[in-house]
Amino acid sequence: MKSGxxxxxxxxxxxxxxxxxxxxxxxxxxxxxxxxxxxxxAGASCARALRQTDPRIAVTLVEPNPTFTACPFSNAVVVGxxxxxxxQFTYDRVAADGIVISRTTATGVDPQARSVTLADGARLxxxxxxxxxxxxxxxxxxxxxxxxxxxxxxxxxxxGEQTLLLRxxxxxxxxxxxxxISAPANPFRCPPGPYERASLVAHxxxxxxxKSKLIVLDAKDAFxxxxxxxxxxxxxxxxxxxxxxxxxxxSVTSVDAATRTLVTDFARHQAKVANVxxxxxxxxxxxxxxxxxxxxxxxxxxxxxxxxxxxxIHVIGDAAIAGAMPKSAFAANSQAKTCAAAVARLLTGxxxxxxxxINTCYSLVAPDxxxxxxxxYQPSGGQxxxxxxxxxVSPADAPRATRAAEAVLAEAWFRTITDExxx
Amino acid sequence: MVRFVAAAIGFVSIxxxxxxSAEPPAGAAACSGCHPASTRVTSPVPRLAGRDAxxxxxxxxxxxxxxxxxxxxxxxxxxxxxxxxxxIAAWYATQK
Numbered sequence: 001m002k003s004g005x006x007x008x009x010x011x012x013x014x015x016x017x018x019x020x021x022x023x024x025x026x027x028x029x030x031x032x033x034x035x036x037x038x039x040x041x042a043g044a045s046c047a048r049a050l051r052q053t054d055p056r057i058a059v060t061l062v063e064p065n066p067t068f069t070a071c072p073f074s075n076a077v078v079v080g081x082x083x084x085x086x087x088q089f090t091y092d093r094v095a096a097d098g099i100v101i102s103r104t105t106a107t108g109v110d111p112q113a114r115s116v117t118l119a120d121g122a123r124l125x126x127x128x129x130x131x132x133x134x135x136x137x138x139x140x141x142x143x144x145x146x147x148x149x150x151x152x153x154x155x156x157x158x159x160g161e162q163t164l165l166l167r168x169x170x171x172x173x174x175x176x177x178x179x180x181i182s183a184p185a186n187p188f189r190c191p192p193g194p195y196e197r198a199s200l201v202a203h204x205x206x207x208x209x210x211k212s213k214l215i216v217l218d219a220k221d222a223f224x225x226x227x228x229x230x231x232x233x234x235x236x237x238x239x240x241x242x243x244x245x246x247x248x249x250x251s252v253t254s255v256d257a258a259t260r261t262l263v264t265d266f267a268r269h270q271a272k273v274a275n276v277x278x279x280x281x282x283x284x285x286x287x288x289x290x291x292x293x294x295x296x297x298x299x300x301x302x303x304x305x306x307x308x309x310x311x312x313i314h315v316i317g318d319a320a321i322a323g324a325m326p327k328s329a330f331a332a333n334s335q336a337k338t339c340a341a342a343v344a345r346l347l348t349g350x351x352x353x354x355x356x357x358i359n360t361c362y363s364l365v366a367p368d369x370x371x372x373x374x375x376x377y378q379p380s381g382g383q384x385x386x387x388x389x390x391x392x393v394s395p396a397d398a399p400r401a402t403r404a405a406e407a408v409l410a411e412a413w414f415r416t417i418t419d420e421x422x423x
Numbered sequence: 424m425v426r427f428v429a430a431a432i433g434f435v436s437i438x439x440x441x442x443x444s445a446e447p448p449a450g451a452a453a454c455s456g457c458h459p460a461s462t463r464v465t466s467p468v469p470r471l472a473g474r475d476a477x478x479x480x481x482x483x484x485x486x487x488x489x490x491x492x493x494x495x496x497x498x499x500x501x502x503x504x505x506x507x508x509x510x511i512a513a514w515y516a517t518q519k
Contacts, residue, residue, distance in 0.1 A: 337452035356450035376502020390502030
């Protein structure tokens with residue numbers, strides 16, 4: 001009875017949709033409607049790019065938080081080099097572009113009826129929807145690491161209160177304490193992020209609590225910008241920072257939050273401060289919308305970012321399986337603009353063009369020591385692939401002046417990209 | 424009916440042309456991740472909007488060949504062909 005009624009409602013909604021929007025692509029008298037779910041680097045970029053590409057498109061951005069808290073540079077907040085408010089942005093300028101901000105949570109997407117359901121049960125009809133939900137923690141994928149454990153052993157991988165919790169724990173620790181950071185297997189948000197964090201925590205310990213020690217337990221044997229990080233670690237933090245790769249027993253198999261213990265196949269590490277960067281998946285709405293595959297992430301068309309699983313739904317940013325592109329803020333912004341151009345064309349019945357995308361990502365190894373990775377990407381064989389011969393990391397033999405220049409460029413990048421998206 | 428469809432197709436191609444003219448060429452939209460779109464932002468990285476197209480082309484070619492040292496632009500320029508560089512430069516030259 002219950003499911004019968006639901007089916008009836010679904011049919012009704014589908015029929016209404018079909019009756020209201022026949023030949024949608026040609027019906028230019030009413031504005032095409034795009035709903036963007038998630039107001040981070042990907043979603044807010046996409047919403048604004050849609051309006052810039054074609055001001056006739058009616059864009060609604062669904063985002064429950066009144067302010068956005070950015071992850072890039074949040075490692076500097078963790079170690080007291082920066083305040084959290086420098087990471088926070090409102091949606092005032094986004095709204096000023098004529099984008100309707102729906103300050104609530106999207107709880108459903110109906111690809112047949114083409115509507116997004118909101119927390120209060122209201123439905124937002126769309127011609128195309130863009131999901132930019134970022135990541136969700138896979139609670140209990142690492143045994144013992146649930147939401148309660150995160151209050152003792154913060155992940156600080158979604159910026160905000162978790163960032164401040166890890167900072168308070170580091171500040172409160174006595175000199176001589178053991179800090180442990182655990183890094184997950186691929187893929188995860190911000191591939192160089194755990195190693196930037198380890199670097200800055202090592203800098204904090206060296207300058208504030210020099211008798212302390214930092215161990216990084218890694219579920220991998222290789223990581224982003226590895227040679228550059230390790231070169232800098234031996235130069236700046238010898239004896240202070242120890243990286244334990246998978247092959248040396250670095251993979252954490254369980255945690256005990258009450259005692260801040262991280263367990264591997266070979267050892268138990270009881271930490272004074274434990275930062276668990278746990279396994280992740282695409283944000284919840286992606287799963288609800290049926291656009292995640294068995295990996296927990298979202299397969300997409302490399303030119304349009306339309307889901308390979310559900311028509312009319314696009315996925316951008318960390319939630320997407322973007323081939324060679326890393327899960328970074330720059331990549332999210334680049335994907336958002338590509339997706340917006342494709343959506344604008346698809347709404348008019350035009351063929352999307354073949355895009356080229358860029359990623360640039362800086363990491364701080366110390367406040368005046370920056371390193372970078374850059375890449376150029378294009379669709380190839382149904383995936384996003386790196387353009388052969390392009391991209392790469394900072395030179396290994398660069399002088400300190402180059403590292404200092406990259407630290408300055410890193411901050412300039414943050415100011416620039418956040419101004420474009422939120423300014 | 425045939426007439427209606429023909430009119431509709433005509434409209435679509437006009438609409439597509441309008442969109443295409445506003446749409447940056449491949450790769451161009453990504454530049455503003457580092458090159459400020461706004462004059463509000465203080466950055467050592469130059470704005471591209473309104474710059475001379477030939478100067479952008481020369482800079483990209485020099486970064487690509489290695490005759491000009493870059494921090495990340497040497498690595499990024501290697502991902503673009505001459506035709507792509509020219510299209511990007513021409514587009515930025517017309518932006519404000």
